[in-house]
Amino acid sequence: MAVYTEVSDEELSAFVDSYNVGALTSYKGIAEGVENSNFLVQTETGPYILTLYEKRVNPSDLPFFLGLMEHLSERGFNCPTPLKNREGKALGHLAGRPAAMVTFLDGMWVRRPSVEQCEQLGVAMAQLHKAGEGFEIERANALSVGGWRPLFAMCANRADEVQKGLQNEIEKELEYFEAHWPKDLPKGVIHADLFVDNVFFLRGALSGIIDFYFACNDLLAYDIAICLNAWCFEPDDMFNVTKARAMLKGYQSVRPLSLEEYNALPLLARGAALRFHLTRLYDWLNVPEGAQVTPKDPIEYLKKLRFHRSIRTPMDYGIER
Amino acid sequence: MAVYTEVSDEELSAFVDSYNVGALTSYKGIAEGVENSNFLVQTETGPYILTLYEKRVNPSDLPFFLGLMEHLSERGFNCPTPLKNREGKALGHLAGRPAAMVTFLDGMWVRRPSVEQCEQLGVAMAQLHKAGEGFEIERANALSVGGWRPLFAMCANRADEVQKGLQNEIEKELEYFEAHWPKDLPKGVIHADLFVDNVFFLRGALSGIIDFYFACNDLLAYDIAICLNAWCFEPDDMFNVTKARAMLKGYQSVRPLSLEEYNALPLLARGAALRFHLTRLYDWLNVPEGAQVTPKDPIEYLKKLRFHRSIRTPMDYGIER
Numbered sequence: 001m002a003v004y005t006e007v008s009d010e011e012l013s014a015f016v017d018s019y020n021v022g023a024l025t026s027y028k029g030i031a032e033g034v035e036n037s038n039f040l041v042q043t044e045t046g047p048y049i050l051t052l053y054e055k056r057v058n059p060s061d062l063p064f065f066l067g068l069m070e071h072l073s074e075r076g077f078n079c080p081t082p083l084k085n086r087e088g089k090a091l092g093h094l095a096g097r098p099a100a101m102v103t104f105l106d107g108m109w110v111r112r113p114s115v116e117q118c119e120q121l122g123v124a125m126a127q128l129h130k131a132g133e134g135f136e137i138e139r140a141n142a143l144s145v146g147g148w149r150p151l152f153a154m155c156a157n158r159a160d161e162v163q164k165g166l167q168n169e170i171e172k173e174l175e176y177f178e179a180h181w182p183k184d185l186p187k188g189v190i191h192a193d194l195f196v197d198n199v200f201f202l203r204g205a206l207s208g209i210i211d212f213y214f215a216c217n218d219l220l221a222y223d224i225a226i227c228l229n230a231w232c233f234e235p236d237d238m239f240n241v242t243k244a245r246a247m248l249k250g251y252q253s254v255r256p257l258s259l260e261e262y263n264a265l266p267l268l269a270r271g272a273a274l275r276f277h278l279t280r281l282y283d284w285l286n287v288p289e290g291a292q293v294t295p296k297d298p299i300e301y302l303k304k305l306r307f308h309r310s311i312r313t314p315m316d317y318g319i320e321r
Numbered sequence: 322m323a324v325y326t327e328v329s330d331e332e333l334s335a336f337v338d339s340y341n342v343g344a345l346t347s348y349k350g351i352a353e354g355v356e357n358s359n360f361l362v363q364t365e366t367g368p369y370i371l372t373l374y375e376k377r378v379n380p381s382d383l384p385f386f387l388g389l390m391e392h393l394s395e396r397g398f399n400c401p402t403p404l405k406n407r408e409g410k411a412l413g414h415l416a417g418r419p420a421a422m423v424t425f426l427d428g429m430w431v432r433r434p435s436v437e438q439c440e441q442l443g444v445a446m447a448q449l450h451k452a453g454e455g456f457e458i459e460r461a462n463a464l465s466v467g468g469w470r471p472l473f474a475m476c477a478n479r480a481d482e483v484q485k486g487l488q489n490e491i492e493k494e495l496e497y498f499e500a501h502w503p504k505d506l507p508k509g510v511i512h513a514d515l516f517v518d519n520v521f522f523l524r525g526a527l528s529g530i531i532d533f534y535f536a537c538n539d540l541l542a543y544d545i546a547i548c549l550n551a552w553c554f555e556p557d558d559m560f561n562v563t564k565a566r567a568m569l570k571g572y573q574s575v576r577p578l579s580l581e582e583y584n585a586l587p588l589l590a591r592g593a594a595l596r597f598h599l600t601r602l603y604d605w606l607n608v609p610e611g612a613q614v615t616p617k618d619p620i621e622y623l624k625k626l627r628f629h630r631s632i633r634t635p636m637d638y639g640i641e642r
Contacts, residue, residue: 003352008431009429009431009522025427025523026429027429028349028352028353028361029352031324031350031351031352032349042427047363105347108330108348111330202346
């Protein structure tokens with residue numbers, strides 16, 4: 001649930017008038033997203049999404065995020081496209097915040113994706129990786145292996161409040177990843193947050209992908225690893241190999257994996273599980289006063305991490321190349 | 322901020338298909354309203370508002386609320402109109418909750434209404450009172466004078482936590498109102514919650530009124546009293562008599578007040594202040610675990626109550642009949 005900044009009708013009307021989209025007729029705060037304030041804005045020409053970037057977003061990253069959405073859209077990838085205002089700029093200011101308006105994407109996210117939807121996700125993810133080629137701005141992944149130890153340092157001494165022995169377990173994971181994280185796999189632009197609520201479907205078909213505010217340059221297969229965790233576990237924490245196979249089949253129909261990428265999947269999936277476990281652990285232990293967002297349970301990703309730790313090769317999942 | 326119930330795309334699609342509005346293409350939870358879950362739904366025929374009625378709404382009141390919106394719409398009053406499903410019913414069920422879809426109303430609520438907007442509100446409120454005539458279902462006002470003592474009983478012993486002496490002060494107010502509340506003023510259907518966020522304006526003109534979930538049968542002038550409090554005080558807690566005069570002028574251009582109604586305004590405004598003070602006091606002292614709504618400060622309405630207590634006749638406000 002997220003509207004952190006109140007906007008008055010006068011200032012929003014003036015902001016909308018700086019674009020060539022007709023006059024504002026309505027706006028509603030959207031109860032989704034945990035990083036920024038989002039509004040569904042209606043003007044005389046249709047619906048748009050307005051985002052006010054809150055303090056967790058670094059303003060210097062905005063040219064990357066907005067430029068990437070524009071780059072992907074131009075290459076036919078279905079994602080929100082930033083509107084340019086009358087001065088030709090995608091980035092404006094509203095209510096003391098950096099702000100942008102993007103096109104509205106039809107479709108809905110699915111609470112429990114089907115095998116077929118996992119396959120479609122695989123196809124779209126590979127298309128995203130291909131469409132990202134040639135994008136000129138670079139953004140390092142602040143939440144890759146190098147970012148985990150500083151993040152853990154901010155909550156390590158309280159980790160055992162969540163589960164006894166957790167501090168020691170994570171410490172060992174960090175040492176392992178710092179020694180073994182792959183460096184020579186294919187790199188490119190990744191979404192880095194392809195959870196089910198960022199992927200829309202309409203009438204059975206994937207209609208687009210949203211929320212590029214974690215996108216960065218990193219190992220392409222790391223995006224797959226994130227999705228193995230986010231899409232292929234059932235509510236009872238069991239890994240659904242049929243979904244994983246479908247996702248990889250879809251992905252490889254567009255961009256086949258190298259043998260090195262394929263073999264790295266268990267390690268990458270374990271690392272991706274640690275990354276989301278750590279951010280959830282931090283948020284869990286640091287709920288701000290008056291928080292309007294319920295933190296997500298870090299245990300879910302701890303279980304996924306342990307599962308992947310038990311895997312030696314993708315064959316152990318049941319995934320053939 | 323309010324989406325209390327998660328809805329899956331499958332169940333919402335099926336629900337929308339029970340109406341003759343085309344297929345569902347998108348839906349977003351709306352971060353407004355504190356009683357129910359609201360979604361902005363887009364279908365092939367346009368935008369609609371879907372409301373899931375949460376436990377603070379008594380299901381037996383829903384025929385009154387939905388019937389009233391239909392009754393008012395039929396008489397040309399601008400408010401959301403409930404859609405009838407293929408079985409001819411306005412009330413359905415979704416995700417284990419009573420649910421309804423209503424037409425989407427263009428316009429935006431104003432954070433700081435102008436004098437002119439107060440006048441327009443007065444006009445619309447009187448039109449609402451007139452349009453409500455002939456509506457056949459009755460609903461008593463559970464939050465009129467008879468409901469205040471039971472409400473206070475649930476938080477009286479903690480009232481002094483908010484301000485020293487408050488328990489005693491409210492006790493005296495209750496005694497006063499129970500002895501002096503008027504009984505013979507004109508009655509009808511009132512909105513009973515005409516705060517600024519329930520009144521939409523578009524291009525300077527009032528475009529409609531929403532949220533009829535406190536509507537009931539009560540003294541018509543009590544609605545005016547609620548609006549004197551909600552629209553005619555400035556952020557520094559000062560009463561703005563120019564706005565109050567404009568509101569009454571607008572109201573009386575459609576429905577002139579009787580002398581008895583005019584003379585009762587200070588008492589009714591004081592009572593309306595107590596009513597909102599009491600619900601805010603209760604909510605302030607009873608924030609549920611994991612609440613996603615920040616309770617409103619009860620002191621604001623205590624100040625309004627004390628201001629009205631110092632008034633003998635509407636002439637003391639500066640309002641002539």
